[in-house]
Amino acid sequence: MEPSALQSTEQKPKGRKGSLTNPEVAYENVPGHIIPIIEREFDDFDSRAGSFLSGKETEEQFIGFRLKQGVYGQRQPDVQMIRVKLPFGGVNPEQMEAFAEVAERYAPMRKGHITTRQNFQFHHIPLPQAAEVIRMISASGLSSREACGNTVRNVTGDPLAGVTEGELFDITPYAGAFVRYFVRNEVCQLLPRKFKVAFTATDEDRAITLIHDLGFLPRLRDGVKGVEVRTGGGTSIMARVGSALFDFVEVDNGDYLKVSEAVLRIFDRQEDLRANRQRARIKFMIDRIGIDAFRDLVEQELEGDWVGERDFTPDPLLFIDDEQANAPPVPLSPGSPNGDGREFDRFVASNVRPQRQEGFSTIEVKVPRGDLTPEQFRGIAAIMRDHTGGYARTSIQQNIVLRWVRDGSIYDVWRRLEELDLGEPGAHEVTDVVSCPGTDSCKLGITSSMGLNEAVQERVGSMGIEDPLTRRIHIKMSGCPNGCGQHHLGTIGFSGASIKVGDRQIPAYIAHVGGRYEGGVVAYGERVKVRLPAKRVPEAVERWIRLYESERQEGEPFNDFVDRVGPEPFAVAAKDLSLPIEFNLESLQHFIDWSRTDPYRVERGEGECAV
Numbered sequence: 283m284e285p286s287a288l289q290s291t292e293q294k295p296k297g298r299k300g301s302l303t304n305p306e307v308a309y310e311n312v313p314g315h316i317i318p319i320i321e322r323e324f325d326d327f328d329s330r331a332g333s334f335l336s337g338k339e340t341e342e343q344f345i346g347f348r349l350k351q352g353v354y355g356q357r358q359p360d361v362q363m364i365r366v367k368l369p370f371g372g373v374n375p376e377q378m379e380a381f382a383e384v385a386e387r388y389a390p391m392r393k394g395h396i397t398t399r400q401n402f403q404f405h406h407i408p409l410p411q412a413a414e415v416i417r418m419i420s421a422s423g424l425s426s427r428e429a430c431g432n433t434v435r436n437v438t439g440d441p442l443a444g445v446t447e448g449e450l451f452d453i454t455p456y457a458g459a460f461v462r463y464f465v466r467n468e469v470c471q472l473l474p475r476k477f478k479v480a481f482t483a484t485d486e487d488r489a490i491t492l493i494h495d496l497g498f499l500p501r502l503r504d505g506v507k508g509v510e511v512r513t514g515g516g517t518s519i520m521a522r523v524g525s526a527l528f529d530f531v532e533v534d535n536g537d538y539l540k541v542s543e544a545v546l547r548i549f550d551r552q553e554d555l556r557a558n559r560q561r562a563r564i565k566f567m568i569d570r571i572g573i574d575a576f577r578d579l580v581e582q583e584l585e586g587d588w589v590g591e592r593d594f595t596p597d598p599l600l601f602i603d604d605e606q607a608n609a610p611p612v613p614l615s616p617g618s619p620n621g622d623g624r625e626f627d628r629f630v631a632s633n634v635r636p637q638r639q640e641g642f643s644t645i646e647v648k649v650p651r652g653d654l655t656p657e658q659f660r661g662i663a664a665i666m667r668d669h670t671g672g673y674a675r676t677s678i679q680q681n682i683v684l685r686w687v688r689d690g691s692i693y694d695v696w697r698r699l700e701e702l703d704l705g706e707p708g709a710h711e712v713t714d715v716v717s718c719p720g721t722d723s724c725k726l727g728i729t730s731s732m733g734l735n736e737a738v739q740e741r742v743g744s745m746g747i748e749d750p751l752t753r754r755i756h757i758k759m760s761g762c763p764n765g766c767g768q769h770h771l772g773t774i775g776f777s778g779a780s781i782k783v784g785d786r787q788i789p790a791y792i793a794h795v796g797g798r799y800e801g802g803v804v805a806y807g808e809r810v811k812v813r814l815p816a817k818r819v820p821e822a823v824e825r826w827i828r829l830y831e832s833e834r835q836e837g838e839p840f841n842d843f844v845d846r847v848g849p850e851p852f853a854v855a856a857k858d859l860s861l862p863i864e865f866n867l868e869s870l871q872h873f874i875d876w877s878r879t880d881p882y883r884v885e886r887g888e889g890e891c892a893v
Contacts, residue, residue: 309462311603313374313673315423316461317367323427324420327351328413335409350433350471352426353412357725357885361406364415365429369461370439370454370481371400371675371683375663378674380422382659388415394659395719396652398768399478400438400676401429405723427465432473434464434546438494441675441683442644443483444605445637450484450500451507456533457481457498458601463539470546474555475562477546478516485802490678490771492524492804493517495549495564496542501530508532511541513576514568517765521806522565525573527580536594544583548576606639608671609686616690617697629696629707632753637686645684645695646709651717651735652680661702669695678768679710712747712755712827715739716768720761720778721875721885728884729778729789729816731761733876741820745827752831755840757823759791762886770806771797773840774823780884781813786865789816789875789882795826795852796844808849812860815872822856829855 309318326347334344345355354363366381381402385394388407395403407415416426429436437457444452460479464470470477479496482489491497497512508530515524527545531537545564549555555562568576619626633646647662654662662682666672673685687695699705708714715738718724720731738757747753758772769775776791791814794807814822829851834843863872875882 309599309601310423311601312423313372313603314368314377316369316372316458316601317425317427317465318462319420319423319425320427320466323351324413324417327353327416331409331413346431346472349431350428351416352429353409353416354430355725356405356723357721357727358406358723360408362409362412363723364404364407364412364426365397366402366404366419366424366426367429367436368400368402368424368676369437370443370457371441371677373674373676374423374672375666377419377422377424378659378663378666380419380424381654382656382663384415384418385654385659386656393653393655396649396654396676396680396682398678398680398716398718398766399436400441400678401436402676403719405719425465432475432477434467434470434473434477434479437461438478438480438489438678439675440481440483440486440488441677441685442488442635443481445639445642445644445685446483446486447636447638448484448486449638450502453481453483453498453500453509455600455602456509456538456596459596459599460498460539460542462599462601463596464542464546469543469550473546473550474552475559475564477549477564479542486800487802487804488678490799490804491515493768493771493799494524496545497524498538503530506532507534509538511538513545514565514573515804516563516565517768517770517806518563519560519763520566520569521765521770522569523804523806524565525568527573527577533596536596539596540584540589540594541580543588544580544586547586547588548579548583605671605673605686608673609642610669610671610688610691613688613691613694616688617694619693625707626693626696629705630692632707632711633709634692636689641689642685643687643689643692645687645692645699646677646679647682647684647699647704648706648709648714649681649704650706650739651715651732658702658704661698662704665695665698677710679714680716681709681714708753710756711753712757713739713742714756715742716756716758716772718760718766724761724766726764726886727761727778728780728886729761729791730875730877731759731767731776731778733878734759734776734791734816734819737820737876738823741824742827745824747827749831751834751837751839752827755827755830756797758797763792769794769797771799771804772807773797774826775807776814776819779813780882781815781863783863783865783873786873786881787883788863788872790814791816791819793819793822793852793856795849796841798841808844810849810852810856812853812856814856814860815863816875817872818856818859822859825855825859826852 333339480489493515498509511527717731717735721727755773759776760767760769761778775794781788781790793810797807
């Protein structure tokens with residue numbers, strides 16, 4: 283690998299003998315500055331994009347390069363989605379302002395979208411402008427490198443890591459070292475399929491490690507820091523919950539990086555997986571041979587010559603940032619509720635969580651559909667500067683978690699969020715609906731999951747739910763079976779489908795109930811044997827919530843109710859909603875998807891996730 287041209291303000295680490303990571307690359311331990319920026323790559327993108335646009339390079343030749351730079355094709359011709367990696371969700375005010383500029387100048391819909399993998403995406407960007415966008419975000423220290431393609435994707439994490447009660451140690455530095463070790467690493471540039479990794483802070487497992495190709499949970503053994511390593515999880519087709527690969531692997535000596543590389547080396551050699559891109563994830567291999575046999579392969583791999591060729595000690599790569607030292611001062615004249623105490627109390631109850639550091643709290647900002655406007659980007663950036671010391675992280679619930687808010691400043695922060703239309707209570711509750719972009723942009727989309735998200739959120743909001751058990755329901759939806767909206771894990775989940783009516787089609791959804799991912803317990807929902815027209819889904823959701831409230835036992839959570847009664851009562855409650863629909867003027871609305879005006883038809887292209 284060639285040395286990078288980096289800003290002189292960055293602090294260079296010590297070189298590491300024989301490391302696959304470039305010893306001349308510089309690392310800056312500032313929030314959001316995890317992945318080193320290499321200016322040469324932007325010039326390469328300009329050159330390759332120009333070659334493609336002029337017809338000198340085919341789409342087949344260009345696509346792999348484009349994906350490695352985080353530029354993804356959309357269902358709409360001649361425009362791209364740009365995915366910006368936020369390792370463990372970390373972002374700073376300057377980067378939020380850069381996002382505002384991208385959304386304002388380049389995104390026709392004037393928004394950025396938080397994904398369920400803690401990235402930001404910007405849609406409908408013309409290819410000639412893609413390099414401009416990448417350069418703009420890189421100036422703020424962010425990178426889109428390997429956000430797409432058959433690589434190690436964005437490494438996700440618990441947004442409360444470092445500040446949550448019960449953590450054995452802060453996993454953040456080790457997650458940062460993992461990112462830095464494997465980005466641009468020759469071991470994982472052309473894997474059989476994408477590879478997803480998560481680091482969580484506690485056994486609550488807010489990062490949901492069990493649905494990942496690799497997951498890490500902090501462990502201590504005789505005062506030595508380590509991690510439990512998990513593997514083999516994944517949603518989409520043949521959803522699987524992962525297993526423990528090793529109960530304890532040290533981190534400070536770099537063993538966790540060594541084990542991870544061994545796993546990636548084994549995965550990279552599986553030519554049988556490459557033969558079928560639909561079954562090319564590591565979960566298929568582990569499902570076939572079993573976790574014990576896979577562990578044996580990893581242990582054999584760790585005996586290879588490559589292990590002695592480099593130093594795995596993570597010290598030069600660790601992301602070390604003393605957040606508390608940069609925390610905001612005690613407010614001089616904090617505000618207090620004046621006539622809005624009830625609304626504020628509700629916000630505090632659902633969106634605010636005390637940190638383990640006395641006097642500080644995190645605030646989870648509920649971001650409807652994960653979409654932020656330029657004005658909201660800038661407003662959050664200003665709040666971060668004034669009240670968080672510049673610290674925030676995105677979450678897999680498509681929200682933003684503000685960190686290091688002084689307890690005395692919570693009311694002032696809420697008032698400013700209210701001004702941005704982001705002060706709504708109910709973060710990670712029943713009205714905080716999660717969805718992927720669906721047919722708004724995705725080639726694989728079957729239905730408008732974003733449109734359904736808005737309709738379901740409005741319907742549930744209109745129900746005026748006060749019951750605390752009902753509020754704990756999580757509704758998630760994907761515009762196709764692949765699961766980017768994590769519908770498998772929803773207390774109530776939906777995946778996009780269609781219904782054929784003569785020579786016409788109706789947008790529809792397959793429903794699941796009983797999915798779970800909280801408290802360290804992960805299970806996928808059970809399918810409800812009805813296929814619901816998209817326009818009838820909000821009604822089905824209300825019926826199912828009312829069914830649960832009327833027939834549950836005392837204090838019985840929704841998932842326990844599902845475990846007891848099974849999915850059949852939900853199918854019965856929605857049976858009439860699944861009845862066939864004849865095409866006529868009165869039923870015309872069912873043949874038009876949410877947030878659309880044209881008659882529906884399935885237009886599913888070739889996805890690029892495995893190109």
